[in-house]
Amino acid sequence: MSALVPFLENRKEATQGSILEKIKVNGELIAAITCGILIFLGWLMDKHGSATSSVILFLLAFVIGGFAKAKEGIEDTIENKELNVEMLMIMAAIGSAIIGYWTEGAILIFIFALSGALETYTMNKSHKEISSLMELQPEEALRITGDYEERVHVSELVIGDLILIKPGERVPSDGEIVKGTSTLDEAAITGESIPVSKGLKDEVFAGTVNLNGSITVRLTKPSHETLFQKIIELVQSAQSEKSPSQLFIEKFEGTYVKVVLAVVALMMFLPHFILGWSWTETFYRAMILLVVASPCALVASIMPATLSAISNGARHGILFKGGVHLEQLSDLQAIAFDKTGTLTNGKPEVTDVLVQDDLSSDEVLLVAASIERHSNHPLANAIVKYAQQRLNEKFIDPDSIEDVPGWGVKARIDLIEWKIGKSKFVGEEAVKQFKNNKAKELAREGKTVVFIQRGEELVGMIALKDLVRAESKKAIDRLKKQGLYTIMLTGDNTQTAQAIASESHVQEYIAECLPENKVDHIKQLKEKYGNVAMVGDGINDAPALATANVGISVGDGTDVALETADMILMKNDLSRISDAVNLSKRMNRIIKQNIVFSIGVIILLILSNFLQVLDLPYGVIGHEGSTILVILNSLRLLK
Structure with a gap:
């Protein structure tokens, strides 16, 4: 019992540490959810006539939901010496509270807190990519x-x-x-x-x-x-580069905040002196301006649409790591594919068994498989598997067997020596004469040929190939119909690459690519076509996945490919890429509708406020109503 106590204490400490770590990582999300709950409770209190309790709950929602963004906004303002959208949203929420509209201000805080939590979550996920590589x-x-x-x-x-x-x-x-x-x-x-x-x-x-x-x-x-x-x-290098959209948002942010705050500041003084408004009216109109000019509907134009599209994709086995990647899919001009495990099955399979005319192919295959089953080489395993499926006979036990590294294997059965391996192992001249140099034709088709020699005579050969998936051809054809240019990047030699490219229907292939070559080719494709996607499943594809505008990994790919990719296919079904492109186009169309509508409403509300025909209740209805409408429009993507 005494030995058990320290164990239980250590386990308790580890559990507590794990819980604290999860709270720390998900702190912003927890704060946003808490903020939402407090807003709902405050709204209920207000409806039941408990104004004091509702204000207290709204204040708590302000503090809990807005703390992280307010801290970030203040720190960025001090560091960059420039106001940002975070500060504008906080000011707009406070402005709503000043004129008595606590609910609107709290909802504004909640929306902004939720977006910040999602942004933090995405950043934390990206840090796992490098650690996934380092573990290998x-x-x-x-x-x-x-x-x-x-x-x-x-x-x-x-x-x-x-x-x-x-x-x-x-x-x-x-x-x-x-x-x-x-x-x-x-x-x-x-x-x-x-x-x-x-x-x-x-x-x-x-x-x-x-x-x-x-x-x-x-x-x-x-x-x-x-x-x-x-x-x-x-x-690391590819991940540190900011996207053009991100750079544009950062540039737009500073300008928007300056313009809004400058206009609000002017509205608090100029109308009193120029238009003869009272100080009460002037301040009232300035606060309305701060509320209606806050980009609540503009923010809602993008996030709900993005989340709806992401949910839609998830139901169909397509996972996205952020809205920016989903958005970029509709602008793709070219898409590059890794070969092994992506376009192909990733494992060699027997395609041809050729033997001398006077011999039985089953008998030669039986001997070859009986010898190869003593090897753990992938080609040997493929031959044994093929023989097991084709033949019903038991394997033969060789009298002796010898592995010749780099060449093949030698075995003796009933005093006869057999050799199985490369062309040089059995004699290149014999290979050329066998079946009118059929081996050369098979090699042109991208197949690997294993030769079988009995005594001093070449008696057969087995061709193997990493076969193209049937669904890969259909997927490539669909993408080509959508106007995308398709390229295959592979480490294979030119002959094999040409054969696989022809079978898979891709329009171009680039052979003998090491990881750094793939990255260079992706960069060249980006210069030529603009937006380029990369599809892969291996560690060697990770840099290219990170360099492309959109990195796409299949679900059975390596951990690092899954971590590095921007979009993941849970099943190795490349036709889902075409579905994702269509989903992206729908999402971008709805986002454009939302943005035009929300900006139009903001401009209309600002003009109405300046002309003194807009009272605060109608301003709130117009502002919050436009937000609800764009959210409802976005939810159409769930269908």
């Missing part, structure tokens, strides 16, 4: 010094150090193999679905996975200059 880089490495091995932190490694990388471990830093051979999964860097066999003097990259053999690597770069680290820096 090993923290320790096994350094070899003479006959001595020691575990050291990656930051202690220097150029020239020898490190031992065992099967299943990630490469901690870029380097060159000096001992051993192995197969490495480089999908994190190149996006290739098929692992690469590497031996002496071959280069390896940080973040890639060693699949089978142990290798000794001499480091050629420090940990902070690796290709993997460059990916992290590219994401």
